[in-house]
Amino acid sequence: MINIQPYANPMYFVWLVVALLPLMVGLYYGRRLQIYEAIMSAAVLVLVFGGSKWHQGVALVVYLLWQVLLVRVYGAYRQRNNATWVFVGTVLLSIIPLVLVKLTPAISGGHNSWWGFLGVSYLSFKAVQVIMELRDGTIKVMPTWDFVRFLLFFPTVSSGPIDRFRRFQHDYTQAPSRMIT
Numbered sequence: 001m002i003n004i005q006p007y008a009n010p011m012y013f014v015w016l017v018v019a020l021l022p023l024m025v026g027l028y029y030g031r032r033l034q035i036y037e038a039i040m041s042a043a044v045l046v047l048v049f050g051g052s053k054w055h056q057g058v059a060l061v062v063y064l065l066w067q068v069l070l071v072r073v074y075g076a077y078r079q080r081n082n083a084t085w086v087f088v089g090t091v092l093l094s095i096i097p098l099v100l101v102k103l104t105p106a107i108s109g110g111h112n113s114w115w116g117f118l119g120v121s122y123l124s125f126k127a128v129q130v131i132m133e134l135r136d137g138t139i140k141v142m143p144t145w146d147f148v149r150f151l152l153f154f155p156t157v158s159s160g161p162i163d164r165f166r167r168f169q170h171d172y173t174q175a176p177s178r179m180i181t
Contacts, residue, residue: 004047006118019044032175041154048118048154056117063097063120064151067127068144070094071134075142078134087135091128098124119157126151130165139165 004012019040026033049057074090101116130147133139142165150168151157 004044005053006048016044027175030175030177032173034172037172038149041149041152044154045152045157059115059117059120063115063117063123064148066097067094067123067151068147071127071130071142071147072144074131075134082135087131090131094127094131095124122156122162123151125162126156126165129162133165 004015006012022036023033023040026036045060046057049060070090070093074086077086097115098120101120104115130139130142130150134142146165146169149172150163150165153168153172156163
């Protein structure tokens with residue numbers, strides 16, 4: 001299976017431009033190609049986390065399932081209650097994978113964690129941000145598909161920036177105006 005590492009060689013950028021061309025044309029005409037965006041993001045993730053990096057792909061899937069479970073359970077809890085200890089516990093549970101990735105080399109004498117994958121820090125910060133906004137009521141309900149799409153949007157997995165869910169959701173659903181001021 002093919003494995004492409006972001007920014008490793010110029011061919012990565014060629015493939016990226018080819019994949020983004022339909023999106024650029026769609027945006028030029030004021031249309032968001034959401035299904036195409038999701039398919040391309042998934043395809044790039046498979047190429048980055050496949051082949052020789054398959055173990056990172058498995059870690060990403062396990063991580064994603066963990067975060068979805070936490071956000072779903074906390075979101076359901078938050079509809080009824082708002083105890084600080086539950087919020088703090090949820091945040092701590094959410095960052096456990098990141099802590100394991102960062103501490104494993106120190107504990108194991110330099111060997112990287114099996115839990116590590118490209119973007120684990122970015123994804124952890126995004127997941128904690130969603131939990132915090134569920135707590136403060138900024139986000140009332142977090143649909144699972146929207147959360148998964150938010151976490152796995154490829155450009156932020158590979159290089160950030162850490163975006164807030166509400167801004168991401170707005171940008172994802174609205175095509176920008178072509179009007180230049």
